[in-house]
Amino acid sequence: MIKTNTSPPSDIGQATRDRLLSAAGQIFADHGFQNATVRDICSRAGANIAAINYHFGDKQGLYSEVFLYACSLAADNDTAKADSGLPAPERLRRHISAFLAHLLDEGRPAWHSKLMARELVEPTGVLDDLIGHSIRPHFQGLIDIVSAILGPTVPADVVQRCATSIVGQCVFFHNSRPILVRLDPELRFGHDQIEALAAHITTFSLTGLTAFMPAREVRKSAAALKRANHA
Amino acid sequence: MIKTNTSPPSDIGQATRDRLLSAAGQIFADHGFQNATVRDICSRAGANIAAINYHFGDKQGLYSEVFLYACSLAADNDTAKADSGLPAPERLRRHISAFLAHLLDEGRPAWHSKLMARELVEPTGVLDDLIGHSIRPHFQGLIDIVSAILGPTVPADVVQRCATSIVGQCVFFHNSRPILVRLDPELRFGHDQIEALAAHITTFSLTGLTAFMPAREVRKSAAALKRANHA
Amino acid sequence: MIKTNTSPPSDIGQATRDRLLSAAGQIFADHGFQNATVRDICSRAGANIAAINYHFGDKQGLYSEVFLYACSLAADNDTAKADSGLPAPERLRRHISAFLAHLLDEGRPAWHSKLMARELVEPTGVLDDLIGHSIRPHFQGLIDIVSAILGPTVPADVVQRCATSIVGQCVFFHNSRPILVRLDPELRFGHDQIEALAAHITTFSLTGLTAFMPAREVRKSAAALKRANHA
Amino acid sequence: MIKTNTSPPSDIGQATRDRLLSAAGQIFADHGFQNATVRDICSRAGANIAAINYHFGDKQGLYSEVFLYACSLAADNDTAKADSGLPAPERLRRHISAFLAHLLDEGRPAWHSKLMARELVEPTGVLDDLIGHSIRPHFQGLIDIVSAILGPTVPADVVQRCATSIVGQCVFFHNSRPILVRLDPELRFGHDQIEALAAHITTFSLTGLTAFMPAREVRKSAAALKRANHA
DNA sequence: AATGAATGAGCCTTCATTCAT
DNA sequence: GATGAATGAAGGCTCATTCAT
Numbered sequence: 001m002i003k004t005n006t007s008p009p010s011d012i013g014q015a016t017r018d019r020l021l022s023a024a025g026q027i028f029a030d031h032g033f034q035n036a037t038v039r040d041i042c043s044r045a046g047a048n049i050a051a052i053n054y055h056f057g058d059k060q061g062l063y064s065e066v067f068l069y070a071c072s073l074a075a076d077n078d079t080a081k082a083d084s085g086l087p088a089p090e091r092l093r094r095h096i097s098a099f100l101a102h103l104l105d106e107g108r109p110a111w112h113s114k115l116m117a118r119e120l121v122e123p124t125g126v127l128d129d130l131i132g133h134s135i136r137p138h139f140q141g142l143i144d145i146v147s148a149i150l151g152p153t154v155p156a157d158v159v160q161r162c163a164t165s166i167v168g169q170c171v172f173f174h175n176s177r178p179i180l181v182r183l184d185p186e187l188r189f190g191h192d193q194i195e196a197l198a199a200h201i202t203t204f205s206l207t208g209l210t211a212f213m214p215a216r217e218v219r220k221s222a223a224a225l226k227r228a229n230h231a
Numbered sequence: 232m233i234k235t236n237t238s239p240p241s242d243i244g245q246a247t248r249d250r251l252l253s254a255a256g257q258i259f260a261d262h263g264f265q266n267a268t269v270r271d272i273c274s275r276a277g278a279n280i281a282a283i284n285y286h287f288g289d290k291q292g293l294y295s296e297v298f299l300y301a302c303s304l305a306a307d308n309d310t311a312k313a314d315s316g317l318p319a320p321e322r323l324r325r326h327i328s329a330f331l332a333h334l335l336d337e338g339r340p341a342w343h344s345k346l347m348a349r350e351l352v353e354p355t356g357v358l359d360d361l362i363g364h365s366i367r368p369h370f371q372g373l374i375d376i377v378s379a380i381l382g383p384t385v386p387a388d389v390v391q392r393c394a395t396s397i398v399g400q401c402v403f404f405h406n407s408r409p410i411l412v413r414l415d416p417e418l419r420f421g422h423d424q425i426e427a428l429a430a431h432i433t434t435f436s437l438t439g440l441t442a443f444m445p446a447r448e449v450r451k452s453a454a455a456l457k458r459a460n461h462a
Numbered sequence: 463m464i465k466t467n468t469s470p471p472s473d474i475g476q477a478t479r480d481r482l483l484s485a486a487g488q489i490f491a492d493h494g495f496q497n498a499t500v501r502d503i504c505s506r507a508g509a510n511i512a513a514i515n516y517h518f519g520d521k522q523g524l525y526s527e528v529f530l531y532a533c534s535l536a537a538d539n540d541t542a543k544a545d546s547g548l549p550a551p552e553r554l555r556r557h558i559s560a561f562l563a564h565l566l567d568e569g570r571p572a573w574h575s576k577l578m579a580r581e582l583v584e585p586t587g588v589l590d591d592l593i594g595h596s597i598r599p600h601f602q603g604l605i606d607i608v609s610a611i612l613g614p615t616v617p618a619d620v621v622q623r624c625a626t627s628i629v630g631q632c633v634f635f636h637n638s639r640p641i642l643v644r645l646d647p648e649l650r651f652g653h654d655q656i657e658a659l660a661a662h663i664t665t666f667s668l669t670g671l672t673a674f675m676p677a678r679e680v681r682k683s684a685a686a687l688k689r690a691n692h693a
Numbered sequence: 694m695i696k697t698n699t700s701p702p703s704d705i706g707q708a709t710r711d712r713l714l715s716a717a718g719q720i721f722a723d724h725g726f727q728n729a730t731v732r733d734i735c736s737r738a739g740a741n742i743a744a745i746n747y748h749f750g751d752k753q754g755l756y757s758e759v760f761l762y763a764c765s766l767a768a769d770n771d772t773a774k775a776d777s778g779l780p781a782p783e784r785l786r787r788h789i790s791a792f793l794a795h796l797l798d799e800g801r802p803a804w805h806s807k808l809m810a811r812e813l814v815e816p817t818g819v820l821d822d823l824i825g826h827s828i829r830p831h832f833q834g835l836i837d838i839v840s841a842i843l844g845p846t847v848p849a850d851v852v853q854r855c856a857t858s859i860v861g862q863c864v865f866f867h868n869s870r871p872i873l874v875r876l877d878p879e880l881r882f883g884h885d886q887i888e889a890l891a892a893h894i895t896t897f898s899l900t901g902l903t904a905f906m907p908a909r910e911v912r913k914s915a916a917a918l919k920r921a922n923h924a
Numbered sequence: 925a926a927t928g929a930a931t932g933a934g935c936c937t938t939c940a941t942t943c944a945t
Numbered sequence: 946g947a948t949g950a951a952t953g954a955a956g957g958c959t960c961a962t963t964c965a966t
Contacts, residue, residue, distance in 0.1 A: 016926090032263070032265070032352075032353055034263070034265050034266050035265050035353075037959085037960070037961085038960080038961060038962085039959095039960080039961090047926095048926065048927050048928070049927085049928065049929095049961095049962095050926075050927065050928070050962085050963080050964095051926075051927090052961090052962095053961080053962065053963080054925080054926070054927095058961075058962075059961065059962090114352075117351075117352050118352050118353075120348075120352075120406065120407060120409050120410060121263075121345075121348050121349050121351075121352045121353075127409065127410075127413070128413065131410060131413050131414065135410060135414070136414060139414065160415075161428075161431045161435075162435065164400075164403065164404075164411075165400045165431070165432065165435045167403065168399045168400040168401075168402070168403030168404070168407075169395075169396045169399040169400060169403075170399075171399070171403055171406070171407060172395065172398065172399030172400075172402055172403060172406075173395075173399070175351060175402070175403075175406045175407075176351060176399075176402060176406075178351050178354055178358060179351065179358070179362060179366060180395075182358070182359065182362050183362065183366070183367060183370065184391075197392075200392045200396070201396065203439075203442045203443075204392075204393065204396050204439040204440075204442060204443075205439060206442075207438055207439045207440075207441055207442035208434075208435040208436060208438045208439030209435075209438075210438055211434045211435060211437075211438035212434075212435075247950080247951080268934085268935070268936085269935085269936065269937090270934090270935085270936095278951080279951060279952050279953070280936095280937095280952085280953075280954095281937085281938080281939085281951075281952065281953075282950085282951070282952085283936090283937095284936085284937060284938070285949095285950070285951070285952095286950090289936075289937070290936065290937090478947095494725070494727070494814070494815055496725070496727050496728050497727050497815075499938085499939070499940085500939080500940060500941085501938095501939080501940090509947095510947065510948055510949070511940095511941095511948085511949065511950095512941085512942080512943095512947075512948065512949070513947080513948090514940090514941095515940080515941065515942080516946085516947070516948095520940075520941075521940065521941090576814075579813075579814050580814050580815075582810075582814075582868065582869065582871050582872065589871065589872070589875070590875065593872060593875050593876065597872060597876070598876060601876065620893075622877075623890075623893045624897065626862075626865065626866075626873075627862045627893070627894065627897045629865065630861045630862040630863075630864070630865030630866070630869075631857075631858045631861040631862060631865075632861075633861070633865055633868070633869060634857065634860065634861025634862075634864055634865060634868075635857075635861070637813065637864070637865075637868040637869070638813060638861075638864060638868070640813050640816055640820065641813065641820070641824060641828060642857075644820070644821065644824050645824065645828070645829060645832065646853075659854075662854045662858070663858065665901075665904045665905075666854075666855065666858045666901040666902075666904060666905075667901060668904075669900055669901045669902075669903055669904035670896075670897040670898060670900045670901030671897075671900075672900055673896045673897060673899075673900035674896075674897075709929075709930080730955085730956070730957085731956085731957065731958085732955090732956085732957090740930080741930060741931050741932070742931085742932070742933095742957095742958090743930075743931065743932075743958085743959080743960085744929085744930065744931085745957090745958090746957090746958060746959070747928095747929070747930070747931095748929090751957075751958070752957065752958085
């Protein structure tokens with residue numbers, strides 16, 4: 001941002017801008033890009049109908065800004081991954097737990113992830129930004145962990161597939177939530193359920209990974225797994 | 232007149248109807264329900280703008296019919312589940328392979344699965360039909376297999392979570408395909424790649440399942456896993 | 463009608479034609495010309511969608527036929543005016559009673575008069591036919607009666623105005639029925655109420671007419687009025 | 694800027710709004726609610742097709758506003774009913790005269806009454822508003838007058854019927870105008886004709902009312918009638 | 925800087941009508 | 946003689962956008 005904070009009138013402009021971003025986030029997440037109307041967004045934000053065009057050029061400009069804003073929020077959470085000193089299985093457990101919490105935690109403004117899910121189905125062009133900013137580093141982090149677990153002799157494509165298996169288990173609860181809640185109406189994603197889920201996925205995955213390890217690594221992993229289960 | 236007397240009066244109406252269904256499938260899949268226009272659908276189907284109203288009542292009626300049509304096609308593939316005599320791990324392998332093929336096979340009209348992905352993000356109400364008709368039985372089939380593998384002493388909720396882990400790995404490639412192809416532009420889903428993927432998921436999962444087995448079952452499973460890997 | 467009754471196929475055509483006329487009468491009366499749809503009419507008549515164009519050329523042709531059919535029915539009821547031998551006040555009473563019954567009697571297919579009311583507001587061109595066929599003779603009949611009551615010395619324009627006053631009272635209940643039932647929800651137009659109404663209008667009008675009589679006629683009329691009230 | 698500061702921001706919006714109301718009044722009156730097209734109305738008002746949606750929500754909203762606007766104009770005329778000090782027969786004369794003028798005066802925008810006539814045949818729901826706002830008070834005013842003329846001993850239902858007879862005479866010229874002008878092409882409703890008509894109806898009705906009076910009131914009325922005729 | 929009235933393209937839908945059968 | 950699938954014009958309405966203020 002270049003402009004100084006000397007100008008009071010731009011402050012209220014900024015306030016309107018922020019309210020628009022927040023309102024747009026929720027409405028885009030709930031209704032999708034096309035279905036969302038600028039009127040709804042403006043009225044929820046308490047702004048004039050022309051405010052969007054004024055601040056963001058057009059509807060698409062607002063959407064891009066909202067999306068990048070969501071990604072920046074998401075990225076902030078991932079900065080707390082400085083647990084590089086821990087053993088790999090524990091790092092995997094934390095990674096899964098944090099990822100699930102990010103995807104499912106009902107306590108957070110839900111529209112971040114809904115927005116992303118929509119973008120997958122109906123790409124508007126900002127997806128590439130997202131991948132570079134957030135997804136690729138996140139996925140690479142998981143690959144590093146898996147690689148550490150499997151050991152250096154396992155080929156890269158096997159590592160990648162295993163990482164995919166792990167991500168898949170996590171993302172599934174997010175992507176297929178509408179189906180899952182219909183299959184099991186009792187299903188909730190509170191903090192405790194997310195933790196239990198993370199424990200399950202961790203156990204399942206650490207065990208699954210042993211199928212791709214050299215024999216020497218298996219023994220180390222079995223010990224780690226026992227420790228994890230006792231925690 | 233060339234056509235046979237199978238259904239003389241409705242054959243020509245049926246032809247237009249079918250063209251509309253096919254065109255609508257592609258366009259709904261590409262643009263979503265709201266974004267798709269009946270004009271596009273009709274013009275691609277070579278039909279008049281009013282044909283949709285005549286044959287399906289309205290746009291929503293057309294969509295429902297298209298969606299159920301896609302589901303019925305999907306259901307046909309599941310009829311080949313008469314392998315109840317096989318050992319459970321082999322049944323799991325076949326289940327995963329068939330499911331992946333169903334989700335990813337590029338040889339098939341691609342809009343079936345895109346349509347479903349959209350429905351997850353933006354349910355239009357036909358999702359419930361789909362769940363009852365197709366998803367629930369399919370998921371139950373997987374639960375039966377997993378239960379057979381884990382043995383009768385494992386509680387139902389553990390079985391269900393394990394089944395979820397397996398489904399999640401499969402569905403991920405489907406739901407997140409736009410991201411995956413961006414992460415790895417080389418990625419293709421031809422027949423061979425699907426088979427390799429199925430083998431990976433089967434191995435990963437059979438091994439992961441052992442974490443939840445009573446000790447006695449683990450040995451049986453290890454033997455089965457070896458056999459599977461040699462096949 | 464020119465065609466003979468030798469052709470069975472035209473008999474069923476005639477049946478369809480009649481069902482169409484009857485269905486159209488009700489639907490045109492209920493919804494008006496524009497609002498009525500040929501689909502509704504055909505489906506109520508159990509006929510094909512193209513039957514109207516086949517039998518009547520187009521929608522307007524059907525309407526004209528329906529309207530004339532209604533008028534011919536209405537005209538039939540007026541044929542019972544062969545009470546020319548009675549004293550004028552009694553003829554007035556019968557005229558009013560018959561007119562009210564024609565307009566209001568709920569026992570009859572209601573659409574005759576509704577159709578006519580619509581034609582007043584939204585003339586489709588058949589109104590002129592109706593006026594010549596039915597209204598003008600009917601009104602002339604009333605003028606003759608009023609003239610007989612007032613005596614030969616009263617000028618024609620006074621006679622006409624008095625006739626108008628009488629017709630106005632009767633027609634009001636027909637034209638303004640939607641308002642009247644809202645003002646007085648108890649209002650019904652069964653046979654007894656119509657008779658009471660006719661008696662009131664007759665008394666009110668016979669008395670009102672005396673204001674326009676030469677003195678000599680007033681006395682005659684007063685006597686007649688007494689007789690009528692005792693009946 | 695010339696306009697005063699009475700309502701600067703909405704004045705130009707108000708102008709378009711008023712043009713729409715005026716254009717809609719004429720077109721609704723000429724073609725009915727269904728037949729009238731918003732495109733016609735907008736083009737006659739020199740407004741955009743979306744202006745109706747913007748100002749009135751939808752076509753029905755515009756219609757309601759037009760209708761109530763017409764009624765409010767009508768209601769203004771009724772404010773001149775502060776003649777409560779006059780003798781009842783004179784009040785009746787004024788009531789009839791004002792009512793006829795309201796219904797027939799060609800000097801006024803003609804669509805008020807046409808609109809109302811349409812509403813009777815094809816109620817759109819705003820009729821109830823009209824009845825409460827305008828018709829019921831107006832009719833009650835007439836009932837009060839008639840009751841004052843007939844005296845306190847005459848039962849309410851007789852009073853109501855007599856009032857109906859009077860209203861019916863007036864309304865007839867309004868409702869049946871299309872027929873009346875065809876029966877008598879010379880017919881005009883200028884100011885003088887309306888006055889003559891009012892005089893006729895007043896005389897006819899005051900005389901007719903005597904039929905329902907106790908003898909004592911008749912004499913009073915006869916005197917009043919003479920005075921009225923000499924005026 | 926910010927407003928809100930006004931725009932016009934485009935949406936889904938309805939309708940009377942036609943034509944090959 | 947009668948059908949019903951198909952037509953195309955036109956309807957009301959929604960929407961993002963613009964522009965004078």
